[in-house]
Amino acid sequence: MDRGGGSARVHPDDRGVPAEVQLRLRVNGVPRELWLDPRVTLLDALRERLGLTGTKKGCDQGACGACTVLADGRRVLSCLMLAATCEGRDITTIEGLGQDGGLHPVQRAFIACDAFQCGFCTPGQILSAVALLAEGRAGSDDQIREFMSGNICRCGAYPNIVAAIRMAAGDPGRAPV
Amino acid sequence: MHPFEYIRVTDVRQAVAAAAAGPAAAFLAGGTTQVDLMKDGVLAPQVLIDITGLPLRGVTAGGGVLRVGALTTMEELAADPVVAQRLPVVRESLLLAASPQLRNMATVAGNLLQRTRCRYYRDLSCACNKRAPGSGCDALDGHHRMHAILGTSGHCIATHASDLAVALVALDAVVHVRGADGERAVPLTGFYRMPGEDPSVENALEPGELITSVQVPLLPEGARSGYLKVRDRASYEFALASAAVALLITDGVIRDARVALGGLATVPWRSRAAEEVLRGAPVTPEACAAAAETALSGASPRSGNMFKVKLGKRTVARALSLVAGLPG
Numbered sequence: 001m002d003r004g005g006g007s008a009r010v011h012p013d014d015r016g017v018p019a020e021v022q023l024r025l026r027v028n029g030v031p032r033e034l035w036l037d038p039r040v041t042l043l044d045a046l047r048e049r050l051g052l053t054g055t056k057k058g059c060d061q062g063a064c065g066a067c068t069v070l071a072d073g074r075r076v077l078s079c080l081m082l083a084a085t086c087e088g089r090d091i092t093t094i095e096g097l098g099q100d101g102g103l104h105p106v107q108r109a110f111i112a113c114d115a116f117q118c119g120f121c122t123p124g125q126i127l128s129a130v131a132l133l134a135e136g137r138a139g140s141d142d143q144i145r146e147f148m149s150g151n152i153c154r155c156g157a158y159p160n161i162v163a164a165i166r167m168a169a170g171d172p173g174r175a176p177v
Numbered sequence: 178m179h180p181f182e183y184i185r186v187t188d189v190r191q192a193v194a195a196a197a198a199g200p201a202a203a204f205l206a207g208g209t210t211q212v213d214l215m216k217d218g219v220l221a222p223q224v225l226i227d228i229t230g231l232p233l234r235g236v237t238a239g240g241g242v243l244r245v246g247a248l249t250t251m252e253e254l255a256a257d258p259v260v261a262q263r264l265p266v267v268r269e270s271l272l273l274a275a276s277p278q279l280r281n282m283a284t285v286a287g288n289l290l291q292r293t294r295c296r297y298y299r300d301l302s303c304a305c306n307k308r309a310p311g312s313g314c315d316a317l318d319g320h321h322r323m324h325a326i327l328g329t330s331g332h333c334i335a336t337h338a339s340d341l342a343v344a345l346v347a348l349d350a351v352v353h354v355r356g357a358d359g360e361r362a363v364p365l366t367g368f369y370r371m372p373g374e375d376p377s378v379e380n381a382l383e384p385g386e387l388i389t390s391v392q393v394p395l396l397p398e399g400a401r402s403g404y405l406k407v408r409d410r411a412s413y414e415f416a417l418a419s420a421a422v423a424l425l426i427t428d429g430v431i432r433d434a435r436v437a438l439g440g441l442a443t444v445p446w447r448s449r450a451a452e453e454v455l456r457g458a459p460v461t462p463e464a465c466a467a468a469a470e471t472a473l474s475g476a477s478p479r480s481g482n483m484f485k486v487k488l489g490k491r492t493v494a495r496a497l498s499l500v501a502g503l504p505g
Contacts, residue, residue, distance in 0.1 A: 018180045038183035038225070041212070061213050065278060074252075074281040080212045081282070084183055085205065085229050128278065135277070149412035150276020 021084045027052070028096025034083070042086055043067045043078035046093060054094035054123045058152070065151035068124035069093050075131035077150075094123035097130065106130050106168045113164035117155035125151045129165050138169040179221040187230050189355055189389060195226045196385035197357040204228045204387060206248055207283040209275070210291045218301055219292075219308060233389055236260070243393040247286035251341070252277065254285055263395045266402035266421050270344035273406045276413050286388035288341045289352070289365075290380070294415055295324065295335035306332045307376040314376075317479070323417065326478040326485045327442035333376030334479065336440055337369065338415055343439035344404055346447045347421040350393045356386035365391075369444035376443075400425045400433070405496035407440075407488060416440030418489045420496035424455070431455045431464065436472055436497075441489045448472040451493065460501045462494075469493035 020035040027050060034049055043060075046052045046069070058066030060079050067079040070092035097104040106129050109115070116122040128151045132138060137147040144165050145158070153161065186192040196202045203222035205211060206229060214220040233248040238259040245254060254260060255271040275283065283291075297303040297315040304313035316324055316334050324334040342365070350365045368381050382388075396402060402423035408414040419439035425432045434455035438446040451472035458464040469490040476486050 018183065021183055021185075038181065039178040039215075061216070062209060062279065065276065068278055071281075075278045076282050077209075077278045080209050080279075082205070082208065082212060082227075084185070085208070085227050087185065087230075131277070146412050147277055150278045 023083055023087055025086050025088060026090045028092060036083055038082060038084045040083045041079055042069070042081040042083045042091070045083035046078060046091070052093050052095050056120055056123055058121065058124075063152070064121070064124075065128060066121050066124040068127045068151065070127055070131060073131075073134070075128050092127070094126060097126065104130065106133070106164070109164040109168040110161075113160045113167060114157075115160040115164040116153075116157050121151060121153045121155075125153065125161055129161075129168065132165065133169055138165055141166070178215050179218065181222050181225045183225050183227065185227040185230065189231055189233070189387065192226055192228050192231060192387055193355055193357055193385065195224070196387065199224050200384060202226060202385065206287045207250070209279050209283045209287070211287075214292060214299070217299060219299055228387070238395070241395050243395060245285050245391045245393065247388045247390055248284045251275070251280035251283050251285065251288060255280070259395075264344075264348070264393065264402065266344045266347065266404050266423055267341070267393070269404035270340040270406075270419075270421060273404060274340040285341070285391055286352075288339055289345070289368075289388070289391070290382075291339055293335035294338045296320070298335060307335060307372070307379075310375060310377045321479055321481045323415070323440075324479070324482055325441060325443045326476040326482055326489070327438070327446055327473075328371045328444055329477055330372045330374070330376070330443075332374060333372035333443065335372070335376070335443060337442065337444050339445060340404065340406060340416065340419060340439055342369075342445040343419060343437045344421040345391065345393060346445040347402075347423060347435040347437035348393050348396070350391055352388055353390045353392065354382065354386045355389050356383055360389075362392075365445075366447055372443050396423055397425055397433075399427075401500050401502075402435075403496060403500040405492055405499065407492050418485060418492040420493045422493075422496045422500050424497070424500050426460055426501065429460050431458050431460060431501075434468070436468065436493065438472060438489065438493065441473075441476075441485055448493075450474070455497070460503065462498060462503060465494045465497040465501070465503070466490075468497060 021038045023034045046055050056066040058064035062077050062080040069078045072090050132147050144162050184195050202224035204226050233246040235246045236257045237244045251271045255268050260268050298305045303315040325336045352363045370378050404421050406416045406419040416439050421437045423435040434452045436448045436451040451468040454468040454471050472493045473489045
């Protein structure tokens with residue numbers, strides 16, 4: 001989708017409540033149009049306005065990676081993006097990863113490798129892993145660890161997350177830990 | 178988050194005009210620091226100008242200069258082939274910073290303007306001359322393990338958090354700026370302000386001015402460069418100490434040198450004195466150590482960050498050794 005949109009200007013009313021801003025974007029392939037307070041983050045817009053609660057709010061300050069989504073194919077943190085700035089962008093969340101009713105290969109690898117425990121960080125881990133593979137950064141365990149460092153797992157499932165990514169990368173000799 | 182007027186602009190002229198209209202206006206690009214600080218109430222612009230749609234993205238090289246659009250992301254700059262070939266110090270400073278998600282969002286100009294990670298700056302219940310001029314500095318006698326030992330004042334000891342800025346200061350990059358009165362160019366070495374009496378003034382930008390590009394002179398053919406970052410974790414952490422170095426070596430002699438320090442100073446810290454020590458010196462561990470000693474001379478640590486003097490010296494010496502190809 002083009003970054004169209006043109007210019008826009010909205011300002012708070014007499015009580016200091018900001019006027020809503022129009023936002024048109026594509027979420028998981030579906031065109032969406034929203035009117036929202038310009039203070040709303042992409043994360044909150046996805047969860048509270050579009051009902052896509054697969055994207056998780058962990059730290060809400062850009063440190064944990066639980067809110068990772070793809071914007072125009074690149075992984076980003078939805079908690080640090082104001083939704084209003086996503087005009088014309090193409091967003092992919094965990095709900096949009098599966099193909100033809102089945103799971104995405106990275107989702108299947110996470111299950112096969114038992115790459116999670118509580119599961120809260122998992123949607124962010126998976127979106128980040130999908131991007132990592134697209135970036136060509138699954139060359140070694142060390143490289144995977146380095147380029148997954150923006151996704152924290154408090155359960156400590158890291159060894160199996162690395163194994164899942166190696167499996168999804170097509171490393172057949174790699175058994176789950 | 179405090180309410181604000183939201184303006185989405187599509188050209189630079191519009192952006193500058195919108196910013197000139199009011200004193201409490203702020204530009205929003207990648208937002209990785211700014212949105213966080215707005216949530217915490219540390220920043221509360223009355224007008225927020227969304228510049229993410231401006232045509233200021235992309236990298237071009239020509240005439241010995243790399244021209245980087247202000248809205249180029251950190252990942253995009255790191256992936257540039259000229260950067261990879263000719264400016265490894267820039268690439269390394271980028272890839273050792275933040276996380277892939279943040280590097281996909283954060284812009285080059287935003288990176289240069291990022292705010293300090295000082296906890297007292299970020300906590301509204303604390304005294305901070307940078308956030309609230311005249312309120313004092315709780316870091317002076319507080320937890321300041323991460324804080325600066327160079328360029329400090331009695332009013333602020335916050336470190337500048339950028340890795341990229343350290344590399345670009347070493348390379349004599351120039352920031353191009355557009356304001357209501359037109360364009361100007363500011364050398365990055367003269368861009369940052371040490372805290373002095375008023376730590377709230379961090380750089381040479383006038384209110385309403387917008388960075389449009391950063392221009393980086395390429396190192397001469399054959400020059401080597403690199404960025405060494407020392408931190409508490411292996412990845413995804415700010416520097417305790419870092420060094421950006423570039424060396425031009427022929428016949429075992431250092432013909433030219435660039436040295437800049439990060440994580441140790443209130444601004445990205447160029448050490449011309451260390452460069453002088455290196456220029457004309459043979460490539461030896463002793464020369465590296467002497468330059469490191471000089472780079473940290475004048476350091477003024479406090480009780481909680483005394484270790485940074487030795488750490489800083491070792492970081493500089495090791496960075497020089499690595500780039501020079503000295504063993505171990």
